[in-house]
Amino acid sequence: MEEIVRCSRCILPASLPSVKLDDKGVCNYCNSFDRSFGDWDNVKEMKKKQFEQIIEKVKKQNAEYDCLIPLSGGKDSTYALYVCDKIYNLRCLCITFDNGFLSDYARKNIRNAINATRADHIYYAVNPKTMLELYK
Ligand SMILES: [Zn+2]
Known part of the structure; x- marks a missing residue:
């Protein structure tokens, strides 16, 4: 081999x-x-400052939403929503791509996360026939 x-x-x-x-x-x-x-110990403050400069720039745009968060219901995207909503007070739009395999557990996590924040949320799905073609 x-x-x-x-x-x-x-x-x-x-x-x-x-x-x-x-x-x-x-x-x-x-x-x-x-x-x-x-x-990381030497660059984390610089990275945080760079991130916060981006956030300030975004907030000045005064758009309907400050950020778009792809929300899967897993811990990473849920934490991203937490940071944006609770720590940086951003107006968040979350989107979940429903590929037809989202678990009930993920949907429950998404519902809980949205209910705990001020974020708006969209589920997006394509036609099942199109999804099948994409999987091929
Ligand atoms: Zn490697």
Whole structure:
């Protein structure tokens, strides 16, 4: 069996066209992450300041919504909604792509998250025949 060469850190296969390994076997994505976030204790305040500058710029636009949050009902997107609504007081529009496989648990999480915030929410679904074609 042929051995697959992978990034020594994240296990991305080197056979992917966009993956380049360095002489230590670490991929370009891991190296890029290290350049941006590797020294997190020293860069986190700068990153937070950059994020807050973006937020201030967005708020000045005085649009109907300040941000669009793709909400799956999982912890990451729910936390993003929490941060935008509760910490930064942004006017949030959430959208959930309903691929036909959303669990009742996810729907319940979405309902609870929306009810706990001021966000508006949209479920978006394409016609099931179109979805089937997309899955093919
Ligand atoms: Zn990697």
